[in-house]
Amino acid sequence: MKTPLVPALANRVVSRRGVLQGAAAVTAAGLILPYGATPARAQARGGTFRVGIGHGSTTDSLDPGLWEHLYVQTFGACRHNYLIEVGSDGQLVPEIAESWDTADGQTWVFTIRQGVTFHSGKDVTAEDVVASINHHRGDASTSVVKPLLAAITDVRADGNTVVVTLEAPNADLPYLMTDYHVPVMPAVDGSVDPESTDGCGGYIVESFEHGVQATLTRNPNYWKEDRAWFDRIELLAILDPAARLNALITGEVHLIDQVDPATIGMLEGRGVARILSIPGNAHYGFPMDAREAPYSDNNIRLALKYALDREAMVDVILGGHGAVANDNPIGPANRYFHAEMEAKTYDPDRARYYLQQAGLSSLDVTLSVADAAFSGAVDAGAMFSETARAAGINITVNRVPNDGYWSNVWMQDDFCATYWGGRAVEDHMFTTAYAAGADWNESFWTNDRFNELLLAARSEVDENLRREMYHEMQQLVSFEGSTIIPMYNNYVMAVSNDIATPERISANWNFDGFRCVERWWMA
Amino acid sequence: MGRDVLLKIEGLRIEGRSGDTWTEIVKGIDLTLHKGEVLGLIGESGAGKSTVGLAAMGFARDGCRITGGSILFDGIDLRKASEAKKRDLRGARIAYVAQSAAASFNPAHKLIDQYCEAPVVHGVMSRDKAEHDAIDLYRRMQLPDPDGIGFRYPHQVSGGQLQRAMTAMAMSCRPDLIIFDEPTTALDVTTQIEVLAAIRDIVRQFDTAAIYITHDLAVVAQAADRIKVLLRGEEVEEAPTRQMLDAPREAYTKSLWAVRSFARPEQPPAAGTPVVSVKGVTAAYGTVNVLEDVSFDIHAGRTVAVVGESGSGKSTTARVITGLLPPKSGAVLFEGKPLPPALKGRTREQLRQVQMIYQMADTALNPKLKLRELIGRPAQMYLGLQGKALDDRVRDLLNLIELEPAKYIDRLPGELSGGQKQRIGIARALAAEPQLIICDEVTSALDQIVQEGILKLLNRLQGEFGLAYMFITHDLATVRAIADEVVVMQRGRVIEQGPKAEMFAPPHEPYTDLLLSSVPEMDPDWLTRLLESRAAAS
Amino acid sequence: MGFAASIILGLAGLFALAWVLRLAVRRALTGHARSIANDMPLTAAFGILVILIYAIVAIAAPALAPFPEREIVGGQFQPWSAEHLLGTDRIGRDMLSRLIYGARNTVGIAFVTTALAFVVGSVLGIWAALTGGWIDQALSRFVDALMAIPALIFSLLLLTIFGTSVVTLVLVIAAVDATRVFRLARAVAQGIVVMDYIEAAKLRGEGSWFLIRREILPNAMAPLVAEFGLRFCFVFLAISSLSFLGLGIQPPTADWGSMVKDNATLITFGDITPLLPAGCIALLTVAVNFVVDWQLYRASGLKEQ
């Protein structure tokens, strides 16, 4: 149950709403908001919240620098706090950092909340925060977010503040501090013990066995008054989808992820649980190697883009829990989402037209897929192959092993399947996967205009200009880019009726941004 | 014979199943047995004698069913009695002694436990009393160490002793009737005497009635008051023992009596180089010597009978000659020249010269090959015959063994009778055109009349082809019939050898004498006399 | 309820057909073959009939299946209808067609695998029994060692090493199964090599290959054939277990094991869709076992009835 390392890496910065204006003048105080939204039912303490997660393995690690799937992510959110939290509405919420400020975007000062203690009883200090950040920096670090924090040149404690200095100005630093890999952990002699379970989060680890279960009890000294309602949390790794579903129906667990779309209707019919289907910006796609014939010809790329039935894929592959995407990695939840682009529909005639433009009457291509790329990729490939035939395009679906997909197939074969997690920051998405020369530019697509705009938008402060720039970039990616993106996939989870959820569930990551454990309560 | 009738069987009919069809194997037998009387039931295989014997207990084996007639035991109709009622009788009032005690004792339990089972289950006596009783009976049966033998497991006791222990077990409830089903057939000839004597004595001591089933007339003559002869499920005749022996009425009975009449005429002493010479052979399995300094010659056109009880080294000698067991020392010469000791060292021509016929034709013929290939393979291999020539040769061979080629050539061994199978074994040996044929107990698994045919055939072929035979047997009657020279073996050594006439005339080595004297004779008084003379001698 | 009733009716129909078939065979045959048919219990006739039907379906799959194996011909999870007799699967492929192709893929692959395991295992096993000595010891100890490693785990390991294509799947399972066949073949052959006819053939100077081929193999056939049936079932179930763990026959190839697994979540809701491929597996396994029982019974010559 390995999730690909790459999308996990690429997923880290989440919502940048309000940051740019905050970058210049806004003080942290202006950002303080109530936690969560209005509760649907009265919040109450008590109960044991059991979560069945379709991930988990004995090789899991307590070291936050190595986390890569929902099980360890949720386990982390139970016992740790971060400098900054992303609220249900996507706003930044101060957590261990009471406030933050910058004068030039290059030097940032985070004021550490006082009176917060770790489970061990030790106070949370600026030194702890420095050590926690440094865990992901330096030559000896094995953290997967090391490249992300590489721009930090210095971190130091100054009284009850932490001062972070960057190579160059970056208004996004607070977003980096929300990354789930960077919890605040206790420092010993200036460094953190990655194997320690100690944290300052809402729950204290009682017992755990990697790949099996973890049991936690409520932290009685938790500094948040209106959070962490449950007395106990039990996390269970249940890899088998049917077992997960059974566990939910029989009441063994209250929440499961990765619900099989085929069974959603029947599950709802049972009346024991409800489906939470949260639209995010995560999307599935098929990158084509733009350097290689025939994909070097944009007509061919367009032909293929018109040769698949996006609506059918959303229905079948996502079971309706998602939305049609227009080959655009920027989703509707993004601030600068370009909603007015011409929608591409399944149009074999138009596909044929573009083929003719390329001087071809028919086309033979091979699409490499594995369910490791995304759940249902093989079926999606089969559907693509079926619909493309009407346009004179013969797609041979080559089913490749899950094992090693990301190292042997992705970015190796010229036409394959891919997956990207939710991304609220346009710049990040484009820089990671569409900029010329980017490590994970999976389609090897280069467009001078696009690259020019990308640089300009990063430093553009005028909201409208910026919007226009991003719209143009989306237009370029959609109609000239080399990645077919047919759908945005929702986060689909099923939650027992014994559990009450806030009205608003975060679209940032699964499980209410992993914070279901402290935001939800027993009904 | 004025005593009460104990068992009365009338018009007994029993069917046996093969596949989905039932065929009658006992066709209307009448039988009357008085208290204390011993009835001998004799016949060849397939006569139905065991089936009748078991029917006397109201029992039919799996695959058999009693379809007609009545079985009255002491006034109880066993055909109408319930299973529970029959169980009460079995073991308690009617007991059974099987042919192979080694197979019929449960290997998992001690002898005395098995002895005590019937008395305790039938409520005849307590366990303690049964144990004492067992020891007493073991003593009466002249078992060695009667106090301790019961506490051994069956595999720790010899065959003859087991058979006596089984008779004792049958006696445990002091039944009115015991069925003896070939109780001595599986035993060596010298052991047979002891068991026979013990059975006779115990039956007389307790005045128990018995049905004694056997194919061996001479044996039954020692024990039975009356003899009934069966053939294919029907009665041939019945008469008191002496009358039956002296004046059989029916032709079939006479032919049974006449079996032992065949004898090979005396041959002049052989001269020249022997076909095969065994010279001072010592052989071992592992470190245990099983042959010690064995030497003898076999000449062309002559038959050497190798005689001895089981374990005497007869078959091992054959394995040395064929090369299956290379000797530790000594050699086997073929026409004066030494043969390579191991099979692998021998040339195809050397292999061809020595052929073998086995005791059990069932296991010696590959059941999945047709006669054409069974017989044809040696001719094809050694003589290079192919196609029509091979076919002709196989047909010739079938003619030689008196089987009609057209009818048999494409049959499988399973479709032949025991005697026919043994003939195929002979034909296969002949096909190689050898000089020596080793016959390993080739007749001992066959009925007497069939044996006679095989012996005659072998004798005829020897005359026609000048074959040398090495004839391994434990049956002295067969030796008398076919041998020119006799080699007597005991515990891996040759203890006496010479021409047949010398061997059968006194004086003998003591062991040879024991062997010879133990062969039952057709005289109801033979056993009594023999025991008396042995008692006198010791 | 209608479903259960139709299954019971279907099975009863098959039994009736088997009865008729056996009667017809008895009439038609003569001699030895007829006596075999006479001996045949109804269950065995049923087993043979089922196996025959499967074989026909497997061979004639393209002709019988109303739709292609991989083509999406309808909506998702359509109910049973005249057009799609058993409805459609999760992406709208015809369930009946996939079941029919599944017969070909699953049964075919299991058959090839078992056959391969048998050729290798039985030849080596008989050879070891015949030769004896250190060759026998070496082979037997090696096989013992392989058998000590659990089959599923060993297959898993090998499949991870060599990748999951149909060819490696067949080879790996055949290799693992060959060890079991080896053990049996050796044991059976050990009973045969002590027979006098083997000694006779050795005395005649026959070579090992002749002994294996003409003398031993024909006599070892009955238990080996019976074992073949059982092994076939085990291979069958092993492949579906591997499919369950994601290492079996790969989609979009229709395979019953994967089809059960893919639809397994439906069992939770009492939906019978996964029952169809599982039922196909079970029916064949039961049928093969019936025939095997009969063969074993014949081979042992035990008069049970």
Added chain:
Amino acid sequence: MILMRVALGIGLLFIVSLVIFWATELLPGDLATELLGQSATPETLAALREQLGLNDPAPVRYWNWLTGALTGDFGVSLSNGRPISELIGARLGNTVFLALYAAALSVPISLILGILAALWRNSIFDRAANAGALTAISFPEFFVAYILVLWLAQTGLFPSIVRINPTTTLGDRLYMSFLPALTLTLVVTAHMMRMTRAAIINLMASPYIEMARLKGLSPLRIVLRHALPNALAPIINVIALNLAYLITGVVVVEVVFVYPGLGQLMVDAVSNRDIAVVQAVALIFAGAYVTLNLIADVLSTITNPRLMHRR
């Protein structure tokens, strides 16, 4: 003779250890690449390999591993650095618990059913037991498991997943593990029952059984006292074989019921290339198999007077 078998068993384990070591050597990629993943550089790879001892020649590594394993030290898990013995400990206990639980259910059931089927052979009972057993083994294990969940867990009788940890009480363990144990029982009972029946029926044709019948003994006594003792060897062997299966072959059941046993650990380790764990678990499995067979051999010897009491 028993000593001889023990020696043979140890020799066998030695060969097994060689085979396991050899097979895991073949796994593509090594732990260093697997551990470092995307961030691997030639230097870090080399350093990590050196640190993990991956650069030693294979025989040296084999020797180190074997001597370590003999002292119960299987080394540390290559992927998270925890001692393997610690990793395996609790799971081995769980696996053995489930195996024994299933055996405690299935052995008596299959013996009783097998004996009754032999006693009443060709009766309706015999045929029904046979057909039922056949059907049970004819469905894939995971299917049986799901059906049991549908019938027994969704009705609220038993939990559908096993949530146990070292502090769970025995009673809770028995209750929570009931469904996996029942699934395994269904899977192995058929085999054992059929073997018991066959072994007994096989003996029913022997002369000493006929003798027992002719002694007027009841059918039940004949089967129990005369047939069963002699059928023990094959029955013990089939039980040992199935116990070995219960310990080593239950990956699928573990997955369905989320049971933290060795099988899942092994599958996990294979996919993560944690060779040290793969080797350790495989060796434990092989050891269990060899030991069980050894015990079966010894028991067969003890229960066979012919082998226990020499002439």
